[in-house]
Amino acid sequence: GTNAGAGAAEPGAATVKVGYFPLVHTATAVHASEAGVFSKNGINVELVQTQGGATAIPTLVSGNIDVTYTNYTSVLLAKHKGIPLTIISGNDVGVEDHGIFVKKDSGIESIADLKGKKFAVNNLQNIGTIAITSLLEEAGLQRGDVEIIEMPYPDMQAALDSGNTDAIWQVEPFQASAKTNGFTKIGNLFDGPVADMPVAGWITTEKFAKENPEAIKAFKASIGESAKELQDNRDELVKLVPTFTKVTAEVVKQIEMPKFTSDIDNDQLAKAAELMHKYGIIDKPLDVGTLLPNE
Amino acid sequence: MTQIAEEQVVGGHKAATTRPRQTPKAVLGLIGVLVFLGAWELLPVLGIVNAKYLPPASEVLAALALDLGLTAFWVAVGDTMTAWAIGLAIAVVLALVLGLLIGMSPFLRRFTNSTIEFLRPIPSVALIPLAVLLFGMKIESSLLLIIYACFWQVLIQVLYGVADVDNVAMQTARSYGFSHWQRVRDVVFPTMLPYLMTGIRLAASVALILAITAELLIGSPGLGNEITLAQSGGAIAGMYALILATGFLGVLINVVTRVVEKRVLSWHPSVRGEATP
C-alpha cells in the first residue's frame, strides 16, 4: 500500500482507511495520495490494498476499512439485500477501455453473430452481464441465445484461443494484450444502450457516511481533482501505474484511456438498477436514491 | 506392476550388493524434478499449449531467478510462511489433543462422528466472507482458513492412528498399572505417530495452499497476493514463477518433514526398512 502524505491535513483528523485493488482504474486514488490531493483537501487517507470481488464489501462492513472501491452492481445487489451502503464518489465510466474480442477468422463480426455462441464475463452478477444482455437485445437476440460464462479476466484469452469460449470481455490492461496477441475487437461493451455506463466507484457504510460528512466530501473532491488531472495525462499514468501494479509502462502506453470521473450519474445508476431487475439479477425494483449520501 | 513387485522381492539383495554404487536419494529426486521441468518445457514447444499462456519452464525459471533478487519477493515469502507456520502449528496441536481424546473414547467417537463428517467437507473458501467479517484482512483471517482446513486432516489421521494400537501392547501397559495418561503417552502416542506424521505432511501442504489461497482471495500480503498482482497485470511468466516458487516451498517443507520423520520414527518398519540391508 501507499501512504498518503499528511501535508495540509488538519492535525488530529482521523485517518480514513481506503481500500483499493491495484488496477489502472484505481490510479485516481493512488495519484490523489501521492500528489498530496487528499491532504490538500484536509483528510488523512491510508490506502489499503484489498481484493476485489467477494471480500470488498464484507471487509467494509466488518469495519476494517472505511471506504472501498467496488463495482456498482455489487453495491446495488448488497443494498437490495439490505446491507446499509452509501456511494460517495464515482470513479470510472465505461468507454473504449472495455472491449469485446473474438478470435481472428472466427467469422464473428458483430454482436448479432454471437447467436448460439459463448461469451465470457468475469462475474455473472456484474455490470458485464447487464451490458452484454442489453447489447444482445439491441441486436435483436434473446438472452438465451448466447451462453454467458464466467472466468477471470487473465484466463479469458487462453480460453478464447482454445475455443472454450467464442467471445470475451477484456478491460484494460488486458485489452492491450488482447490486441497484441492478435484477437479482433468487434466493439465496445459499453456502447449503444449502455454507453457511458458507470462501472465502479467508491462506497462506504451508511454509518460512516453519517458520522463523517466532511471526510466524505473531501474524499469525493479529491477523487474529482485527481480524475481531472489524470484524464488526458497518459504520461502521468505511464509513470504511476507500474509503481503499484505489475502492468509495465509499455502496456500503459498502449491502453485505451479510461474515463475517470467522481460524478455519480443518478439516471445511469437508476438505469443500471432497472436493467438488473429486468434481467433477474435482483428480484424487486431498487430506488438508487437510497444509495446516495444526501438523502 | 509385476515387475515392480518382483524387484522388491530381491530388493534386499540388490541393496546389499550394490550398496556403494546406489544412487543417492537426492540425486534421484533431482532427476525426477528435471524430467518434470523437461516435460513442461516441451509442452509449448510441441504445440500442446500456447506459450503465450503457459510459457516454457526455462522462461518461468528465468522470471523466478529475477524474483529471487527482489526483497519484495522474500518479504512475501516471509509473510506466507509466517501464516503457514502459525496456522499449521495450531491446527496440529488442536487436532492431536482432540483426536486423542475422541479416539480413545468409544462414546465420544460415536457422539462426534456425524458432526465431524458434516463440518469436514465445508470448504475453507466458503468461509472467506466470515473470516473477513471477523478479522478483516489481518493474518487472523488467513489463520482461520488454514486452521479450519488442516485441522480435519490431522484429526482423521490421529483417529485412525489411535485405533491401530496393538492389543498386546495395550494389555502390557494396563497390566503394569499404567495410568490413563501414561498409556496415552507411552503406548497410544507412539503407535499413532506414523499416522500423525502423514497427517502433518498432508496438512503442511494444505496449510501452504490455504495460506496462498487466502492471500489470493482476501488480499492479505504474501505470495498469493503477488500472484493476483501478476495475474491482473498480465505478467504471465511472472505469475508462473510465483507458482513455481510455491511448489518449491512445498518440496522444501516435505524435505523438512522427512528429516523429522526419520528421527522420530527410526524404530518404525516404514523407516527402519530403509536402513537395514
Added chain:
Amino acid sequence: MQSENPTSHAGGRTLPDGEALLSVRNLKKVYRTDAGDIEAVRNLTFDLGRGELVCLVGPSGSGKTTLLKCIAGLLASTEGEVRLDGQVITGPPKKMAVVFQEYGRSLFPWLRVAENVELPLKNAGVPKNERKVLVEQALEAVGLAHVPKSYPWQLSGGMQQRVAIARAVAYQPEVLLMDEPFAAVDAQTRADLEDLIRSVWKKLGVTVLFVTHDIDESIYLGERVIILSSSPTVVQEDIVIDLPAERDQLETRSLPRFTELRHHVYAEIQKAKQGHRPEEAITMVAK
C-alpha cells in the same frame, strides 16, 4: 519314600475365606464372534495362597491364556469372578506383572531394551538411580546385559522373550503371571531362568502363576501344578508338588519322586487330551 499317589484334588483346591490371595470362582469365559460364540473356559474354581508358586498346564487351546487375562483384569469374565485379596477384580490390579505369550508384541518397538524394562518402573514413580540399578540387575539376570541399547526388533526371539521377563522381574511385583515365558529360549538358558524365577520368588515372596507346556518344568518350578482339561475347560487336577524347597537342576530332576510326579502329570494331560473329565466337573456340566 512317599505315597505313590501325589496329594491331588480333582477340581481346583480352595482355601478357607481370607486365606487366599487370589480366588477364582466358577469362572466362565465365552468369546463372542461374528461366527458364533466360542467357549474358552467353562468352569474354573481354585485358590492361590499368598506367596505360592503355582504352575498351570493344559492342552493347547484349553484356555490358559484366557484364564490369565481374566486374572490380570484384562478380560471380563462371562460368569463367575476372580478376587484378589477379597476384592473382585474389575481392572488390572496394582503391583502385578504379566509376561505375555506374545512376547514380541508386548515389547514396545519404539523403546530400546533398557527403556522397555525401565518404563513400568518410571511410570510407577521409582526414582531414577534406583531404576537404573533394577534395570541393570534384571538384564544381567536374563543374560542381556550386553544389549541395553538395542531395539527389540534387533533381537532374536529368545532374547525378546528374556527382555519381557526382565521387565517383569525388575518391576518387583506382588503377583507375577507368566504365560509360557521360556518357550523361545534354549535348554540351558531355560534352566537358568527357572532358577532365576525360583530365587526371585523366594527373595520377594511374590505370588506366581506360571503357564508352561513343559511338564518337567512345571514340576521343577511349582509348589503346586494345576492341570486344565481340554475344551470345555475345567480343572482336571490340582497337585501338590512335595519336592524339597531347595531345588537343583541336576539333583531335583533325578529324584525318584520327580519322576513319579512327572509320570502322573503326563498321564493326566494325556487323559485330558483324550477327553477324560474329572467327576465333579462332569456333574457340574450335567446340571
Added chain:
Amino acid sequence: MQSENPTSHAGGRTLPDGEALLSVRNLKKVYRTDAGDIEAVRNLTFDLGRGELVCLVGPSGSGKTTLLKCIAGLLASTEGEVRLDGQVITGPPKKMAVVFQEYGRSLFPWLRVAENVELPLKNAGVPKNERKVLVEQALEAVGLAHVPKSYPWQLSGGMQQRVAIARAVAYQPEVLLMDEPFAAVDAQTRADLEDLIRSVWKKLGVTVLFVTHDIDESIYLGERVIILSSSPTVVQEDIVIDLPAERDQLETRSLPRFTELRHHVYAEIQKAKQGHRPEEAITMVAK
C-alpha cells in the same frame, strides 16, 4: 552297542560336489544398525543332502534364525554363499516352505485359518478341489479341523503355530525350513507333531532343516544334529543320529543310545554356552 562317541565333525560336514542339495559355505552375516554392526553369524560351512532331516540347535541369539533366513533367500549374506542344487541363492527358491519363529505375525490376520493355509497353494496354481483336500488334510493333521473359519487372532498361541505348520505341510515343499515350530504347543501335541513331520518327511522325501531348543526333540526327529556355538557363531559340532529309522515316542526315547546322544548334545551345548569353540573355528577366527 555302538561306540560311545557319536560320529561327529567339529565344523559342519560337507559333501562332494553335486551330492549336496543345500550347501552353506563360509557364511557370515553382519547386521548393520545405527548403533554399530552386530555379527550374527561368523563363519558357517555345512551341507544338506537331498531328503535329509537335520536339526539345528544352539544357544539363544546364536544366529539360527539368521541362518535360516539366509538359506531361505530372505536375507543377503555379508560374506560366503548358500547354494541350492548348485545355484547360488539370491532370492527365495521355488517349492520351499518356511515356518517362522514369529508364527503369530506370519499369519495374515485378514484371512481365515483355512484361507491362510490355502493361499500359497492358490498362488502356486493348484486346482481348487485339490487345494481343498490338501488344506483339510493339513488342518486335520495338526488337530485344527474344527476351526477353519476362525481368524488367526481368535486362536490360542499354540493353535496359531499349528496353522503355520499346516500351511507349510499343505504346500508340499521340497525344502522345509522350520524355526522352533513347536515352541507354543503342549507336550502331547508336540509329540504328535513330531511324528507328523517325520511321516511327511518320509512320504514326500522333503529336505528338512529344523531349529529347536529341545535337545530330546532334535535327537528324536533328526538324522543329524548341527550344533551352533554361541556368538561369534560357527558350527560347534555336526552329529549323525544313528537311531533306527522307525521312531516311536516311547520306544526310541528309551533306547540307551538316545540317552547317550542326548547327554552328548547337552554337554556340547553347555560347552558352547561357556564359550568353548571348536579348533577349526578358532583358527579361522585367528587368521
Added chain:
Amino acid sequence: MKTLKSIGYLLGLPLILLAWWWIATSGAANFFVPTPAQLAETFVETWMGERLVTDVLPSVIRLVVGVLAAIVLGIGLGLAVGLNRTMRALTEPVFEFFRALPPPVLVPVLMLLVGINDGMKIAVIISGCIWPVLLNTIEGVRSIDPVQNETSRSYGISGFNRIRYQVLPSATPTIMAGVRQCLSIGLILMVISEMFASSSGLGFTIVQFQRSFAVPEMWSGIVVLGLIGVALSFIFQWCERRVLRWYHGLKEVENAV
C-alpha cells in the same frame, strides 16, 4: 432400542450445537450470519426444487467420478511407489511440488490443458484428493510387518498375487484413512472447480449466492455440502466396516474393555 441409540448418537451433538447457535443468534442479528430458522426456511425454498436436479445432481456425479478415479489412481500409484524405493526417491519431490499448488492457481492451467468441460472439473477434483490416498497408500505399504513380507516371499507369493493377497489387505487400514480424507477434500474441490468458467452446479450456485449477498442462501448451500459429506461418509464407513472386518475384530477384542 439399538436404533434409538444410534439416532441419539447421530443427532445428539448436532442438536446441542444447533441450540447453541440458536441462542447465539437470537440477540443481535448479523447480516452475514443467519438464524437457524432463517436458514431452515431458505434451505427448503432453495434446494428442495428444481435445483436438486439441475445443480446438485451433476455436481455430485462429477464428485463421485472424481473421487473414485482419485482412489483408484492413488492406490495404484501408491502401490507402485511404495513398493519401490527408487520410484519413491524419483517421484517424491515432483509429487510434493504438485501437492503444494493451490487449486485456484491450478485451475487455469488445467483449463489450458483440458479445456473447459466436465473433464476439467473432474481433473481438479482428482488433482486435489488423490494426495491423501496416495500418501497413505505409500505409508501403508512401507509399514507392512516385515514378517508378513518374508512369509510371502518364502512361499513365492509375488507380483500381482502378493499385492492382492498381502500388500493391499495389510495396507488397507492406512489406505482407508486416506480415502476418508479424500471424500471431504473432493467435496471442497468440487466447489472450487465450479468457481471458474462454470454455469451450473452446486459450487457455482454457492459462489453466485455469495456474490449477490444472498447470505442465508449461501449458508444453506454450505449445509447441502455438509449433508452430502455426511452421506458420503456414512456410505464410506459402511464399506469400511465390511472391508476391514478382520481389522476391527483384531483391534476391538480387548481395546473395548
